[in-house]
Amino acid sequence: MSHFDSNPFAEPASDNPFNDPSVTQVTNSNMESVDQYSPFPEDGTGGLATHTTPASTTPYQPAVLQPSTEPSPQATAAAAQANLLRQQEELERKAAELDRREQELQSRGPTGKANNWPPLPKRFPIKPCFYQxxxxxIPPEYQRVCKMMYYLWMFNCLTLFLNLLACLAFFTNNTNAGVDFGLSILWMILFTPCSFLCWYRPIYKAFKTDSSFSFFFFFFVFFCQVAIFIIQAVGIPHWGNSGWITAFTALSSNKAVGAIMIAVAILFTMCAVVSVILLKMVHSMYRRTGASFHKAQQEFSQGVFTNKTFQTAAAGAASSAAQGAFQQNN
Incomplete structure (x- = not known):
C-alpha cells in the first residue's frame, strides 16, 4: 500500500536530475556558499600590504587644463608689425651684402682680379680702374715692347705737363700767348687719359690675348698719335705747343723762356722718334702672330653681337619698329 501513499502527481525519482548522487554530494558538502564568500582575508590588511605597490612619490603634479584665451586684436597687430620689421631688416641686410659683393666684382674687373692701376692709396676715395x-x-717675347709703350705714355704725360709750364712762362713774357697757355691746359687734360685708353690699353690687350681687332685699333690710333707728336714738335704758333717754331720765337724776346721751350721741343721730338720706332717693332711682331684683317672682323662682330648694350638697343629698336608697323596697319 506504500505506493498509494506517494504523490501520484510527482515525477518519478529516476527522472529528477537533482537526485543524481554526484549533484547531491556537492549540495550537501561543507563548502561555503557564494553568499558567505568574502574576497578579503580574515587577517585584515596584512596580506594586502605585502602585495600592494606603494604610491608614486613623483614631484610632478597632474596637468591642469587651463581655459584657452585668444590674443586681442592689438596684440596680433603688434606681433605682425614686429614680424614685418624683422623681415624688412633682414631684406635690407641681404641687399647691403649683395651691393657689397657687386662692388667687389666690379672692382675686380673682367679678369676676376682686383684692379691695381693706377696705384692709389687704400684710403683714397677713387679706386683703381684697371688690372696690369x-x-x-704678357708673354715673355712681348714684355719688353709692351713696357716700352707704357714708358712712352708716361714720358708723353710728363712732356705735356712741362709744355704747360713752358707756355705759362711764355704767357708771362708775352701777353699775346694766352691762347697757347689755354690750349696747353686742354691738351694735357685731353691727351693724358685718351692716349692711355686709345692706344696703350689696346696694345696691352693685343699682346695679352693675341687679338687681331686690338692690333688694328692700335695701329689706327697710334698712327694719329705719331702725327700729333710731329705737330707738337714743330710747334705751330697759337696751337698750344712749345715746339721748335714757338721756341725760337720766344728765344728772340727772352732767352730764359726760349731755353725752357727749346727743352720741351726736344722732348716732343724724342716722343715722335720713339713712337715711330715702336710702331715698326709692333708691326713686325703683329706679322709674326698670324693676325689678319679677317680675324679682326670676326672678333669685332662677335664682340658687338654678344654685347648686352647692343642686344638691348637692338631689341628696343625692333620693338619700336614692330609697334610702328602695327599702328600703321590699324
Missing part, C-alpha cells in the same frame, strides 16, 4: 701685370698677362 706684365709678368702674368
Amino acid at each position: 701685370d706684365f709678368s702674368e698677362d
Whole structure:
C-alpha cells in the first residue's frame, strides 16, 4: 500500500536530475556558499600590504587644463608689425651684402682680379680702374715692347705737363700767348687719359690675348698719335705747343723762356722718334702672330653681337619698329 501513499502527481525519482548522487554530494558538502564568500582575508590588511605597490612619490603634479584665451586684436597687430620689421631688416641686410659683393666684382674687373692701376692709396676715395701685370698677362717675347709703350705714355704725360709750364712762362713774357697757355691746359687734360685708353690699353690687350681687332685699333690710333707728336714738335704758333717754331720765337724776346721751350721741343721730338720706332717693332711682331684683317672682323662682330648694350638697343629698336608697323596697319 506504500505506493498509494506517494504523490501520484510527482515525477518519478529516476527522472529528477537533482537526485543524481554526484549533484547531491556537492549540495550537501561543507563548502561555503557564494553568499558567505568574502574576497578579503580574515587577517585584515596584512596580506594586502605585502602585495600592494606603494604610491608614486613623483614631484610632478597632474596637468591642469587651463581655459584657452585668444590674443586681442592689438596684440596680433603688434606681433605682425614686429614680424614685418624683422623681415624688412633682414631684406635690407641681404641687399647691403649683395651691393657689397657687386662692388667687389666690379672692382675686380673682367679678369676676376682686383684692379691695381693706377696705384692709389687704400684710403683714397677713387679706386683703381684697371688690372696690369706684365709678368702674368704678357708673354715673355712681348714684355719688353709692351713696357716700352707704357714708358712712352708716361714720358708723353710728363712732356705735356712741362709744355704747360713752358707756355705759362711764355704767357708771362708775352701777353699775346694766352691762347697757347689755354690750349696747353686742354691738351694735357685731353691727351693724358685718351692716349692711355686709345692706344696703350689696346696694345696691352693685343699682346695679352693675341687679338687681331686690338692690333688694328692700335695701329689706327697710334698712327694719329705719331702725327700729333710731329705737330707738337714743330710747334705751330697759337696751337698750344712749345715746339721748335714757338721756341725760337720766344728765344728772340727772352732767352730764359726760349731755353725752357727749346727743352720741351726736344722732348716732343724724342716722343715722335720713339713712337715711330715702336710702331715698326709692333708691326713686325703683329706679322709674326698670324693676325689678319679677317680675324679682326670676326672678333669685332662677335664682340658687338654678344654685347648686352647692343642686344638691348637692338631689341628696343625692333620693338619700336614692330609697334610702328602695327599702328600703321590699324
